[in-house]
Amino acid sequence: xxxxxxxxxxxxxxxxxxxxxxxxxxxxxxxxxxxxxxxxxxxxxxxxxxxxxxxxxxxxxxxxxxxxxxxxxxxxxxxxxxxxxxxxxxxxx
Amino acid sequence: xxxxxxxxxxxxxxxxxxxxxxxxxxxxxxxxxxxxxxxxxxxxxxxxxxxxxxxxxxxxxxxxxxxxxxxxxxxxxxxxxxxxxxxxxxxxxxxxxxxxxxxxxxxxxxxxxxxxxxxxxxxxxxxxxxxxxxxxxxxxxxxxxxxxxxxxxxxxxxxxxxxxxxxxxxxxxxxxxxxxxxxxxxxxxxxxxxxxxxxxxxxxxxxxxxxxxxxxxxxxxxxxxxxxxxxxxxxxxxxxxxxxxxxxxxxxxxxxxxxxxxxxxxxxxxxxxxxxxxxxxxxxxxxxxxxxxxxxxxxxxxxxxxxxxxxxxxxxxxxxxxxxxxxxxxxxxxxxxxxxxxxxxxxxxxxxxxxxxxx
Numbered sequence: 001x002x003x004x005x006x007x008x009x010x011x012x013x014x015x016x017x018x019x020x021x022x023x024x025x026x027x028x029x030x031x032x033x034x035x036x037x038x039x040x041x042x043x044x045x046x047x048x049x050x051x052x053x054x055x056x057x058x059x060x061x062x063x064x065x066x067x068x069x070x071x072x073x074x075x076x077x078x079x080x081x082x083x084x085x086x087x088x089x090x091x092x093x
Numbered sequence: 094x095x096x097x098x099x100x101x102x103x104x105x106x107x108x109x110x111x112x113x114x115x116x117x118x119x120x121x122x123x124x125x126x127x128x129x130x131x132x133x134x135x136x137x138x139x140x141x142x143x144x145x146x147x148x149x150x151x152x153x154x155x156x157x158x159x160x161x162x163x164x165x166x167x168x169x170x171x172x173x174x175x176x177x178x179x180x181x182x183x184x185x186x187x188x189x190x191x192x193x194x195x196x197x198x199x200x201x202x203x204x205x206x207x208x209x210x211x212x213x214x215x216x217x218x219x220x221x222x223x224x225x226x227x228x229x230x231x232x233x234x235x236x237x238x239x240x241x242x243x244x245x246x247x248x249x250x251x252x253x254x255x256x257x258x259x260x261x262x263x264x265x266x267x268x269x270x271x272x273x274x275x276x277x278x279x280x281x282x283x284x285x286x287x288x289x290x291x292x293x294x295x296x297x298x299x300x301x302x303x304x305x306x307x308x309x310x311x312x313x314x315x316x317x318x319x320x321x322x323x324x325x326x327x328x329x330x331x332x333x334x335x336x337x338x339x340x341x342x343x344x345x346x347x348x349x350x351x352x353x354x355x356x357x358x359x360x361x362x363x364x365x366x367x368x369x370x371x372x373x374x375x376x377x378x379x380x381x382x383x384x385x386x387x388x389x390x391x392x393x394x395x396x397x398x399x400x401x402x403x404x405x406x407x408x409x410x411x412x413x414x415x416x417x418x419x420x421x422x423x424x425x426x427x428x429x430x431x432x433x434x435x436x437x438x439x440x441x442x443x444x445x446x447x448x449x450x451x452x
Contacts, residue, residue, distance in 0.1 A: 010238070011235075011236045011237065011238060012236075021331060056278075057276070057277035057278040058212075058276055058277070058278045058279060058280040060275065060276065060337075062337050065323070065335070065336060065337050065338050066337075066338050067337065067338065067339065067341065067342065069342075069345070069346075070341035070342065070344075070345045070346075085326075085335065085337075087240075087326060087337065088280060089212060089233070089276040089279070089280050090233030090234065090235055090238065090239065090240045091210065091211055091212045091215075091233055091235070091279075091280060091371060092119075092210055092233055092234050092235030092236075092293055092371050092372070093116060093118060093119060093120040093121075093207065093208055093209055093210045093232065093233050093234055093371075
């Protein structure tokens with residue numbers, strides 16, 4: 001079943017998504033959501049993914065407040081109303 | 094002192110405590126200010142940099158006279174803190190934190206707070222914190238967002254149990270994931286926003302740095318149950334505060350640093366001697382000299398004077414250099430460390446250094 005999920009885009013990656021702060025997408029897994037997202041915004045995909053199946057290791061993705069690496073990674077199921085936060089490491093200080 | 098969980102005993106613990114403030118820029122000045130006023134007995138402030146006019150928007154311990162007089166940040170911070178709380182000790186270290194010196198700087202420290210502006214140094218701090226079991230408060234701020242996370246390292250000493258947690262006599266809670274459990278790799282240059290590309294909002298710095306400070310106070314006063322075991326993420330423009338669960342990062346992950354106890358940054362295997370600086374069109378060059386030889390500014394100044402305008406004091410020599418038609422500003426410290434402004438390319442910075450300083 002396809003669910004409506006909100007993807008929260010960090011400031012650093014907004015230039016790759018026409019400046020949007022969040023994007024609503026439909027899908028049943030994190031993988032499906034990201035496939036739609038990077039299909040529409042391929043430049044974002046280049047920054048998020050190291051390979052087709054692996055996210056870059058300086059970017060974490062949280063489903064609500066849980067890191068997807070410790071759920072089922074890209075195969076993690078999503079439900080309507082879920083939030084997917086893309087969280088890059090912050091280096092400034 | 095009147096606060097519950099603090100009391101006179103807490104205040105005494107503060108006075109006896111020693112805190113390393115790693116980096117004294119935006120976050121570091123706010124943390125140093127808060128901890129000094131709280132009565133932390135000994136602050137060790139390490140910073141490699143000098144103060145620029147653009148720092149004053151957020152770096153609260155500095156003023157225009159520090160910029161004019163080209164005072165190093167650690168020294169200026171010590172002077173200001175001396176007039177805020179004369180009862181405490183402040184050690185100012187004008188140096189680059191690197192794998193050769195960081196272990197001596199954390200000696201006797203109860204906690205390390207993060208004031209650095211790059212991930213390479215954070216991973217170095219993380220290595221030393223885990224190796225010696227010293228709590229480390231990670232924080233970062235850029236643009237309108239900031240993060241803070243308290244690292245209570247898994248311990249490796251005879252008093253700990255087989256899984257690295259404290260033994261029965263130790264009041265400290267079980268360790269949690271380290272910074273490398275959470276972010277396995279440092280973001281590569283150009284892939285992450287810096288203070289250079291997006292700026293940083295003063296209030297974000299204050300908010301995040303004060304989160305750091307309160308976490309440090311909890312560690313020092315051993316209010317272990319009050320410590321935030323989640324990673325805080327604040328966006329002051331979207332008005333959101335989120336907390337992310339990170340504890341499984343240790344349990345499920347396979348961290349080289351805290352699970353395998355391989356300290357690649359501290360061993361000098363990872364990390365470089367040339368660092369592009371956040372927020373500036375500049376590169377820092379570190380000189381690892383076994384003999385600890387200090388530069389003689391007099392000779393160098395007389396040589397450089399014929400080429401360019403220079404400014405010199407006992408801490409630094411600054412030269413405005415035109416090279417290949419391009420302006421650079423070279424700031425040299427007595428230990429041979431240099432900051433080359435006018436480029437983000439380590440190679441160009443090294444070339445400028447070689448041409449005008451030698452070595």
